[in-house]
Amino acid sequence: MDNHIEPATTHNPDVAGMLRSHGILPTQQRLMIARVLFSKHQHYSADQVMTSVNEGRDRVSKATVYNTLGLFARNGLVREVIVDPTRVFYDPNTDNHHHFYNVDTGELMDIDSSALQISELPELPEGTVAAGVDVIIRVRGESPAS
Amino acid sequence: MDNHIEPATTHNPDVAGMLRSHGILPTQQRLMIARVLFSKHQHYSADQVMTSVNEGRDRVSKATVYNTLGLFARNGLVREVIVDPTRVFYDPNTDNHHHFYNVDTGELMDIDSSALQISELPELPEGTVAAGVDVIIRVRGESPAS
DNA sequence: GTCAGTGCAAACCCTTTGCAGAAAG
């Protein structure tokens, strides 16, 4: 009988601690979702997270995937990337950086913040404080078959 | 009897010609929508366009509003601004410029391109060409009651 | 034992679509 639950933090450094340090109670489902998000440097739509998570035997419901991603985003564990009106992407990389978005393929790629400099920000509207800066370079064209 | 149709181009310089020059046949509904878009320097969601257009006596259906805004965007008459997963904004200003987005109020404001400089673009992914650059500065805070 | 988290299905809401009638040239 090997249908036991694998130790949550074996192949990935302390995912549970990562959640706790962001004020998130590490439940089984949240750990599964976090492991998907942080196992690769990739961007995921909620649907892709759901698919990846549910490749294993233990399943997580759609509601929980959405709720969890929203929770992670609110608590700064992941970053929401809004580039496509039809779905939100979640980026496990919360460092300052920017994005390429291929409007033909739907592919989203990181741009290191050092590769693109922005001048100082203009004066913000009265009564507001900065909450983040998003730079999206939209590109077109199929990536080579490779 | 004064329920005649006002000359389409009276208070706004040649809206019809503007449509034609973008390859768009100027129908009555398209003119009404274009007049709303270009009468003020504002950003509109589809719903706001619909409301504004239908303040007058002549009504335009929801389907036509959506279809028309999509058409205008495809033909470069307006710019789609993707900042909020729940709705698309349409910007009558197609010049190079950027945006503030107030995540508390949903307000969208222009940033003149001269107010924010970007370094040269990083190398694009292989096989792709640039299709546009969006810079969004997200801010937080109610604007003063004023 | 208590409170927070989860799952299911239904509800939501913006947007798109199919198709018959109306308008443009």
Place this chain on the structure above:
DNA sequence: CTTTCTGCAAAGGGTTTGCACTGAC
């Protein structure tokens, strides 16, 4: 007259919600 556009209502699709059950501590 022919083709394109418009309107209505229904369908679509990602996301959220209500509520009973489960799990965490």
